[in-house]
Amino acid sequence: MSATHLKLLAAFSALFYAVSFLFSIKKCKKRRLLAVLWGLGYAANLALVLNNYFVNGYVPFVSMYQVLTFLAACFLPIYAYMRAFRGGRRTECAYAAIPSVIMVGLVFMDANSKWSFPPALQSPWFVPHVLVYMIAYTMAALAFVFAVCALVMHKSARGELFLRDTYDAVCVSYPFMTMGMFFGAIWANEVWGHFWSWDTKEIWALMTWLVYTLYLHFHHDAKLKKLESALAIVGFVGVIVTFFFVNIFSSGVHSYA
Amino acid sequence: MIKFRRISYIILSLLCALLLCMSIVATARGDGDMMHSIPTLVIFSVYALLQIACIALFEFGLTPKKIGFYLLHLGLLVMLVGFLVYVISGEYYTLSFSVGEGYSGFYKEDGDYEAFGFGMSIESFEVEKYEDGTDRRYLANVAFSDGTNDTLEVNKTLRRGGYKIYLMDYSDGSREFVQTFGHHSFDYVFSGQNWDEVSGQLEGIDHPIEYFFYYSKRTGGYVSEGITDAALSAELDGPCTARVLVSGGKAYVYVNRLTVELAFKRDPGEWAVIVGMCMTLCGVVTTCLIRPRRKSEKKEDETA
Numbered sequence A: 001m002s003a004t005h006l007k008l009l010a011a012f013s014a015l016f017y018a019v020s021f022l023f024s025i026k027k028c029k030k031r032r033l034l035a036v037l038w039g040l041g042y043a044a045n046l047a048l049v050l051n052n053y054f055v056n057g058y059v060p061f062v063s064m065y066q067v068l069t070f071l072a073a074c075f076l077p078i079y080a081y082m083r084a085f086r087g088g089r090r091t092e093c094a095y096a097a098i099p100s101v102i103m104v105g106l107v108f109m110d111a112n113s114k115w116s117f118p119p120a121l122q123s124p125w126f127v128p129h130v131l132v133y134m135i136a137y138t139m140a141a142l143a144f145v146f147a148v149c150a151l152v153m154h155k156s157a158r159g160e161l162f163l164r165d166t167y168d169a170v171c172v173s174y175p176f177m178t179m180g181m182f183f184g185a186i187w188a189n190e191v192w193g194h195f196w197s198w199d200t201k202e203i204w205a206l207m208t209w210l211v212y213t214l215y216l217h218f219h220h221d222a223k224l225k226k227l228e229s230a231l232a233i234v235g236f237v238g239v240i241v242t243f244f245f246v247n248i249f250s251s252g253v254h255s256y257a
Numbered sequence B: 001m002i003k004f005r006r007i008s009y010i011i012l013s014l015l016c017a018l019l020l021c022m023s024i025v026a027t028a029r030g031d032g033d034m035m036h037s038i039p040t041l042v043i044f045s046v047y048a049l050l051q052i053a054c055i056a057l058f059e060f061g062l063t064p065k066k067i068g069f070y071l072l073h074l075g076l077l078v079m080l081v082g083f084l085v086y087v088i089s090g091e092y093y094t095l096s097f098s099v100g101e102g103y104s105g106f107y108k109e110d111g112d113y114e115a116f117g118f119g120m121s122i123e124s125f126e127v128e129k130y131e132d133g134t135d136r137r138y139l140a141n142v143a144f145s146d147g148t149n150d151t152l153e154v155n156k157t158l159r160r161g162g163y164k165i166y167l168m169d170y171s172d173g174s175r176e177f178v179q180t181f182g183h184h185s186f187d188y189v190f191s192g193q194n195w196d197e198v199s200g201q202l203e204g205i206d207h208p209i210e211y212f213f214y215y216s217k218r219t220g221g222y223v224s225e226g227i228t229d230a231a232l233s234a235e236l237d238g239p240c241t242a243r244v245l246v247s248g249g250k251a252y253v254y255v256n257r258l259t260v261e262l263a264f265k266r267d268p269g270e271w272a273v274i275v276g277m278c279m280t281l282c283g284v285v286t287t288c289l290i291r292p293r294r295k296s297e298k299k300e301d302e303t304a
Helices: A003-025 A031-056 A064-085 A092-107 A126-152 A157-191 A200-219 A224-249 B002-029 B032-036 B038-057 B064-089 B174-180 B195-202 B229-235 B270-289 B295-303
Strands: B091-098 B102-107 B113-129 B135-144 B149-153 B158-160 B163-171 B188-192 B209-216 B221-223 B240-247 B250-256 B259-266
Touching: A003 A031, A003 A064, A003 A092, A031 A064, A031 A092, A064 A092, A064 A126, A064 A157, A092 A126, A126 A157, A126 A224, A157 A200, A157 A224, A157 B270, A200 A224, A200 B002, B002 B038, B038 B064, B064 B270, B091 B102, B091 B113, B113 B158, B113 B163, B113 B259, B135 B163, B149 B163, B174 B240, B174 B250, B188 B195, B195 B229, B195 B240, B195 B250
Parallel strands: B209 B250
Antiparallel strands: B091 B259, B102 B113, B113 B135, B135 B149, B158 B163, B163 B259, B188 B240, B209 B221, B240 B250
8 A cells, every 4th residue: 555545544544533523422313323433434544554564564563653553443442342341431432532633643644654673573572562552551541531521520420420430441551551561571681681771761651650550549548539630641641751752852772663 | 547648659759750850860961870870779669668568557358459459569579679689699791792702701890700601602693684774683693612502682592501691782883984984885895704805805996095993802992093904814813894985085994893792691580570570460450450340330320
């Protein structure tokens, strides 16, 4: 597929995600239509992921473009999991809005999906490390959206529901974030002989993890509960810095993307 | 108990803020070693004390959530113990090997000789490249003094004499040389099985030649002046490459043998760290993911 085709596919996906988001906030009664629109957006997203895979011949987690494409594709399966196994509410608007934003970003990114796969990344730990972080970041983004909603509606009953949604999202994100950090540490020990090398990305990942640790502790304290939404927001700022800014502004063992 | 909890949250917040400050200072100064310094150890010591206090003060119980709590906090402690064991008794060294060169130990910074308990040399080194010139794979064939051979690769370590051996990197220093002259690539590249073979090819260049030799094993440093064919011949006793840049009517020749960087690590605390990680993970999964939703919550959702 040419770069133009990839951009078109991303735009197509963004459009359908955005339309399904609009339908979901309007409480559209035609749920089947919503599902079809969301499914179309997801199909385009999945096509991009598969293209990245087949062009490269390995799991498409090397460049920022590949990782973002995969990240956007995580939302729908996670929504299905949250609904089926964790009693999640019908908050599909958040699950459709975030991938829509990501897809808009992808339209403006370099769509060259052919990337070299450096020797250090050719490890069995590579896929689990990135995969669990993708799940963790997906849930952290959702926790952020729910926390903002909870802050906006803090005086109403819906605010309370959003607070619980935030907690549910963090409860799923946190174990995956921990796994990602540990898998990365074990992998680093296999490649460089250090579990931890105080690389800028590692420090920010640790700080983000500590903020979410604080969030989980504050949640169980009646007096400090007021701060939990703020912490979920700060935690997501940490995720953004770790995921985007550290790659752009610093070099180190994570400077591949 | 509530008072302790709040104090522990404050300490945790302070640790986070301290890490943030250290990270900013370390990044601004470009000094990654700062994070291996005493303040980091202090942070971890305080953190360890916090974990001990949490475990000691937590109300005992055997519900899944409480077991999760213990696993999580004990796991973090075990990890810190493993880290401490490494700091006290672990070793980590990096050595640059030339192909064909052997080592059975090395001199530490304080001048003491550290013997590995085995001898090893790099028999050959291979690099596979992608079409765009970046590395696809590189591997070193290693010969040990007991007559065995093995292959060392990135992500494929070897264990010998209590050491774990890592292939870290390789370099012939040529990239830095080109950058010094503000060029992107060399004008000529000549390779041969020894220096005499390579110097014969250099005679075909029409410009007066200036030799540059980056790293000498004999002097242990950079050499750029007074280089003679005899000296190079003695230094380069194996396959080598000469790269030529033409600048200002002169030919600048960069000659260097490939060096392979290996790391040797002895870490008695490694298993404690891994066991600690497993315990922590089990604890986190138990406390966060295994959370049966109450019926009342489900009802509330349906009505909302």
